[in-house]
Amino acid sequence: xxxxxxxxxxVITRKDDNLTGIKLMVLQPIAxxxxxxxxxxxxxDAVGAGVGETVFFVRGKEASFPFYPxxxxxxxxxxxxxxxxxxx
Amino acid sequence: xxxxxxxxxxVITRKDDNLTGIKLMVLQPIAxxxxxxxxxxxxxDAVGAGVGETVFFVRGKEASFPFYPxxxxxxxxxxxxxxxxxxx
Amino acid sequence: xxxxxxxxxxVITRKDDNLTGIKLMVLQPIAxxxxxxxxxxxxxDAVGAGVGETVFFVRGKEASFPFYPxxxxxxxxxxxxxxxxxxx
Amino acid sequence: xxxxxxxxxxVITRKDDNLTGIKLMVLQPIAxxxxxxxxxxxxxDAVGAGVGETVFFVRGKEASFPFYPxxxxxxxxxxxxxxxxxxx
Amino acid sequence: xxxxxxxxxxVITRKDDNLTGIKLMVLQPIAxxxxxxxxxxxxxDAVGAGVGETVFFVRGKEASFPFYPxxxxxxxxxxxxxxxxxxx
Numbered sequence: 001x002x003x004x005x006x007x008x009x010x011v012i013t014r015k016d017d018n019l020t021g022i023k024l025m026v027l028q029p030i031a032x033x034x035x036x037x038x039x040x041x042x043x044x045d046a047v048g049a050g051v052g053e054t055v056f057f058v059r060g061k062e063a064s065f066p067f068y069p070x071x072x073x074x075x076x077x078x079x080x081x082x083x084x085x086x087x088x
Numbered sequence: 089x090x091x092x093x094x095x096x097x098x099v100i101t102r103k104d105d106n107l108t109g110i111k112l113m114v115l116q117p118i119a120x121x122x123x124x125x126x127x128x129x130x131x132x133d134a135v136g137a138g139v140g141e142t143v144f145f146v147r148g149k150e151a152s153f154p155f156y157p158x159x160x161x162x163x164x165x166x167x168x169x170x171x172x173x174x175x176x
Numbered sequence: 177x178x179x180x181x182x183x184x185x186x187v188i189t190r191k192d193d194n195l196t197g198i199k200l201m202v203l204q205p206i207a208x209x210x211x212x213x214x215x216x217x218x219x220x221d222a223v224g225a226g227v228g229e230t231v232f233f234v235r236g237k238e239a240s241f242p243f244y245p246x247x248x249x250x251x252x253x254x255x256x257x258x259x260x261x262x263x264x
Numbered sequence: 265x266x267x268x269x270x271x272x273x274x275v276i277t278r279k280d281d282n283l284t285g286i287k288l289m290v291l292q293p294i295a296x297x298x299x300x301x302x303x304x305x306x307x308x309d310a311v312g313a314g315v316g317e318t319v320f321f322v323r324g325k326e327a328s329f330p331f332y333p334x335x336x337x338x339x340x341x342x343x344x345x346x347x348x349x350x351x352x
Numbered sequence: 353x354x355x356x357x358x359x360x361x362x363v364i365t366r367k368d369d370n371l372t373g374i375k376l377m378v379l380q381p382i383a384x385x386x387x388x389x390x391x392x393x394x395x396x397d398a399v400g401a402g403v404g405e406t407v408f409f410v411r412g413k414e415a416s417f418p419f420y421p422x423x424x425x426x427x428x429x430x431x432x433x434x435x436x437x438x439x440x
Contacts, residue, residue, distance in 0.1 A: 010173040011173065048190070114296050129265060241368075335417045339412050
């Protein structure tokens with residue numbers, strides 16, 4: 001899983017039926033020191049995250065677990081909103 | 089999931105039976121600022137996307153969900169056509 | 177799997193129910209020569225690792241195996257604490 | 265999925281039983297403009313591709329679908345031979 | 353799958369129960385020209401490979417297939433020992 005900032009959302013015209021009603025957010029992954037790392041991506045949201053919040057997200061089929069039994073065709077999903085993290 | 093432009097399509101001579109009748113498109117992934125990022129790839133199309141459209145696609149086994157129960161041997165699939173996206 | 181140092185932990189405000197009670201650690205992957213490689217990431221902990229320990233972790237759905245039958249939505253998990261390794 | 269050139273094959277001495285009788289080819293991934301991109305890799309072949317042919321291949325568990333019900337332990341497989349592709 | 357050299361092994365103090373009795377090797381991936389590419393990693397061994405041998409390994413859940421029905425929490429596994437490979 002990676003930490004990320006929610007930086008936007010996506011409006012879709014046509015999509016797979018199993019994505020109906022699901023919010024799609026644009027994420028910028030961040031490193032443990034808070035700096036941006038890697039590509040922006042689009043993720044489904046299972047926890048009600050808003051633009052500007054720090055979240056953590058999963059990649060892969062696991063991203064669809066929170067929507068079970070709907071088989072959401074996604075490979076990235078927000079699964080938690082971060083309060084803070086501590087480094088050694 | 090990532091945003092991408094559909095930039096072409098692929099014509100196949102021999103293929104796995106479970107790919108019969110499925111459209112194969114060439115995608116160029118794009119970042120949230122619209123710039124090209126990363127490698128072009130080949131994806132199956134579940135929503136009827138055309139060359140020139142902006143789409144979002146999934147990687148991994150999830151790409152075959154829209155074709156269930158056919159076990160399409162793919163690791164990338166277009167699952168939505170993008171109208172626009174908003175950044176904070 | 178990769179070797180990593182546990183460098184911190186994450187405090188969450190809201191999260192998917194299947195992550196309740198699960199410890200989330202910040203990892204810095206390391207190479208066989210002990211140097212840092214690649215991005216920090218967040219992993220679930222199945223073996224009771226503490227900050228400062230050297231561990232190895234798995235990526236992908238396999239990270240949720242130790243928590244079965246709970247379907248933990250994670251893509252990274254600590255599965256062992258390393259005593260040492262030998263190179264040829 | 266990615267486009268690739270078949271550039272060689274691999275001869276194995278000992279292997280997992282479920283790989284018996286399966287051809288292993290060395291692939292060089294190529295971009296949509298035909299240039300080499302990324303690392304060479306080893307893939308199983310489900311369509312009878314030969315050295316020198318242009319193919320497309322899948323990554324992940326999907327690579328073992330064509331051999332079902334044998335659980336081939338592979339993460340890359342050739343699933344089609346390319347005639348040509350068109351770019352916009 | 354990728355070609356790799358076995359360059360070491362790992363000694364673990366605490367680990368997930370399903371890793372008991374399984375050998376953990378340190379691998380250096382190599383390209384088709386024999387040069388080192390990418391990061392060292394830790395892989396389970398299903399074929400009895402020794403330090404110094406050239407092997408090929410799979411990534412992902414497929415790495416646990418040879419140990420079925422034990423659900424080994426791994427994302428990399430050696431599945432064959434290479435005699436040689438031929439390039440075009």
